[in-house]
Amino acid sequence: MAAGSARYVRYIVFAFVAVTIVYFITHSSYQGIRLQDGTFPGGSQGGHGSDTGTASGDQQTSPQPNSPPAERPGVMSDYDPKEYPMAMTPNDPGWNDLVGIAPGPRVNATFVSLARNSDVWDIARSIRDVEDRFNRRYNYDWVFLNDKPFDDTFKKVTTSLVSGNTFYGEIPAEHWSFPEWIDQEKARKVREDMRERKVIYGDSVSYRHMCRFESGFFFRQPLLMNYEYYWRVEPSISLFCDLHYDPFRVMKENNKKYSFVLSLYEYKETIPTLWDSTKKFMKNHPEHIAPGNSMRFLSDDGGETYNRCHFWSNFEIGSLDWLRSKAYVDFFESLDKDGGFFYERWGDAPVHSIAAGLMLPKEEIHFFDDIGYFHGPFTHCPTGEQRKLDLRCHCNPKDNFDWRGYSCTSRYFDLNGLEKPEGWKDEPK
Ligand SMILES: Nc1nc2c(ncn2[C@@H]2O[C@H](COP(=O)(O)OP(=O)(O)O)[C@@H](O)[C@H]2O)c(=O)[nH]1
Ligand SMILES: [Mg+2]
Numbered sequence: 001m002a003a004g005s006a007r008y009v010r011y012i013v014f015a016f017v018a019v020t021i022v023y024f025i026t027h028s029s030y031q032g033i034r035l036q037d038g039t040f041p042g043g044s045q046g047g048h049g050s051d052t053g054t055a056s057g058d059q060q061t062s063p064q065p066n067s068p069p070a071e072r073p074g075v076m077s078d079y080d081p082k083e084y085p086m087a088m089t090p091n092d093p094g095w096n097d098l099v100g101i102a103p104g105p106r107v108n109a110t111f112v113s114l115a116r117n118s119d120v121w122d123i124a125r126s127i128r129d130v131e132d133r134f135n136r137r138y139n140y141d142w143v144f145l146n147d148k149p150f151d152d153t154f155k156k157v158t159t160s161l162v163s164g165n166t167f168y169g170e171i172p173a174e175h176w177s178f179p180e181w182i183d184q185e186k187a188r189k190v191r192e193d194m195r196e197r198k199v200i201y202g203d204s205v206s207y208r209h210m211c212r213f214e215s216g217f218f219f220r221q222p223l224l225m226n227y228e229y230y231w232r233v234e235p236s237i238s239l240f241c242d243l244h245y246d247p248f249r250v251m252k253e254n255n256k257k258y259s260f261v262l263s264l265y266e267y268k269e270t271i272p273t274l275w276d277s278t279k280k281f282m283k284n285h286p287e288h289i290a291p292g293n294s295m296r297f298l299s300d301d302g303g304e305t306y307n308r309c310h311f312w313s314n315f316e317i318g319s320l321d322w323l324r325s326k327a328y329v330d331f332f333e334s335l336d337k338d339g340g341f342f343y344e345r346w347g348d349a350p351v352h353s354i355a356a357g358l359m360l361p362k363e364e365i366h367f368f369d370d371i372g373y374f375h376g377p378f379t380h381c382p383t384g385e386q387r388k389l390d391l392r393c394h395c396n397p398k399d400n401f402d403w404r405g406y407s408c409t410s411r412y413f414d415l416n417g418l419e420k421p422e423g424w425k426d427e428p429k
Contacts (some may be wrong), residue, residue: 067226068110068141068167076105081253086245090390095244102137107248109229111135111142111162112218114210120154122235127161130233134243139164140231143223147176147209167223175217176209178342187342194345199269202345212341214313214348216332219323228252232316240372240381240395241388247317247368257322258356259366260311261373261380262401263408268308270345275306277338278354281331288327294357294365296415297408309408310353314375317368318352327359362416367409369421374399384423403427 084104087095111130115123127142141164144150150168159166178184194202201207224230229248251259282289282303300307322328332351340346356365372393373380380402381395382388388397402409403424413420 067222067224068165070226072106072108072141074106074139075108077108079105081249086249088245095390098137098242098244100137101139102246104246105249106138106140107229107246107252108227109140109231109248110164110224110227111140111233112145112224112230113142113233113235114145114214114218115154115235116146117148117151117154119235120157123233124157124161126233126235126237127158129237129239131161131163133239133241134247136163138246140248141165141167141227143167143169143221143227145169145171145218145221145223147171147206147213169221169223171213171217171221175213175221179336181337182339182342190343190345194269197269199345200267202269208341208345211346211348211351212336215341215346215351216329216336219320224320227320230316230318230320232314232318234314234375236376237314238374240374240379241370241391241393243371244391247371250368251317251319251366254366255364256366257319257360257364258311258352259317259368261315261368261371262312262375262378263309263353263412264312264378264401264406265308265408266310266347266350270347271306271308271340271350272344273338274335274340274344274346274350274354277335277340278306278358279303280338281334282358284334285327285330288330288359290359290361292361292363293359294362294412294415297362297411298354298357306354307408308350309411310347310350311356311365312375312378313347313349313352315371315373316352317366322360328355331355331359365412367412383421383427387421387423398428400427404429 085092085094086104087093087097089095113123113126123144142158142162144154144158144166146168147170149170155166155168178187191203191205218224219230229251231248247259250256295303297309298306332355335341335346335351369382369387370391371380372382372388372391372395374395378401379395379399381397381400382391382393383400383402385397388395401407403420410420412418
């Protein structure tokens with residue numbers, strides 16, 4: 001009898017423990033790699049992995065309901081940078097502190113990637129590098145844009161990799177199509193001709209839509225309206241060095257509007273009349289041309305001709321407010337009316353670079369030497385052995401493109417009166 005009741009007690013205790021375990025499992029929320037939870041002052045941001053409908057299509061100038069919230073936890077619009085010093089050199093406190101969430105404020109900024117569903121594994125590699133070298137400690141958001149709806153695989157994979165919130169936007173047709181003033185027959189003949197001449201992407205319609213979109217529309221998508229800064233990331237890029245500080249803060253606190261890591265000469269065949277259109281714009285809008293600009297980066301004869309130097313725009317950290325400014329939008333619209341996105345094959349890299357070069361004071365363009373970067377076929381590997389060791393880079397110094405003849409980065413240094421990094425003379429030429 002006593003043994004029997006002990007058995008019943010055991011059954012009851014066992015059932016109670018089992019129910020308790022089931023209760024805890026079903027009521028605990030899985031945090032995964034949401035590293036920001038409990039680390040920003042306001043805790044986790046809602047809307048992780050938000051889906052958005054198609055943007056309404058008009059060129060938006062005000063925040064849309066399907067945008068990320070204007071107020072985001074951890075983002076400080078006004079703070080004293082001296083209260084939150086960043087480790088900019090190995091001698092600064094905190095340089096070796098690369099574990100855990102980075103202390104200090106966050107800028108109102110996001111990563112942005114234009115991609116197709118088929119790019120999923122290539123963008124996954126890029127995200128992994130950006131997260132490992134930087135964002136796992138900062139948890140910035142990531143906006144993905146596509147001319148078609150993103151599929152579930154794309155959303156699942158990218159959301160699982162990004163430590164911040166992810167947002168997915170479909171580009172309205174008006175931002176990814178021929179404007180009505182384009183003569184289709186003329187555009188078709190150009191593509192045919194470029195195909196025969198084997199101009200890179202010369203016969204592609206979608207590449208032209210992509211270049212026009214990146215030139216004139218990405219920064220006005222509803223999902224980007226509530227952000228101040230962006231960092232563009234393309235599929236299949238690599239980052240080679242640890243980031244010991246927040247480049248968004250470097251941009252904001254130093255009033256930088258545009259930045260680059262690689263620069264080079266554009267293919268002549270893709271932009272025969274881009275500079276003519278630029279000169280027309282400069283004549284029509286002298287008010288948009290900044291005193292103390294970087295004309296010397298773009299032209300060797302005081303603006304008469306374009307030397308084809310441009311910042312390589314597959315990497316950009318920049319100010320969205322600048323791209324949304326009247327000056328920039330006037331420039332884009334003037335170029336768009338001239339039709340060179342379709343009658344030639346103007347790339348967004350020379351368009352952004354010419355705009356930055358002419359409409360910003362030269363001090364507002366920044367070179368991020370510390371960000372080791374690869375986008376086929378070029379590598380930016382920081383200059384100097386000690387620098388690379390301090391930054392924990394894994395790029396081969398022999399691959400650095402910066403000081404070679406086909407790079408324009410020396411011009412940037414000369415124009416700005418900047419001293420080239422120690423050891424540049426020993427780098428590949
Ligand atoms: N959604 C979408 N993205 C595209 C398309 N074509 C290019 N892209 C994206 O635009 C960017 C530039 O294209 P990419 O193929 O890398 O060109 P490249 O870097 O100039 O050789 C990448 O982020 C691509 O994923 C397209 O037709 N649709
Ligand atoms: Mg690319």
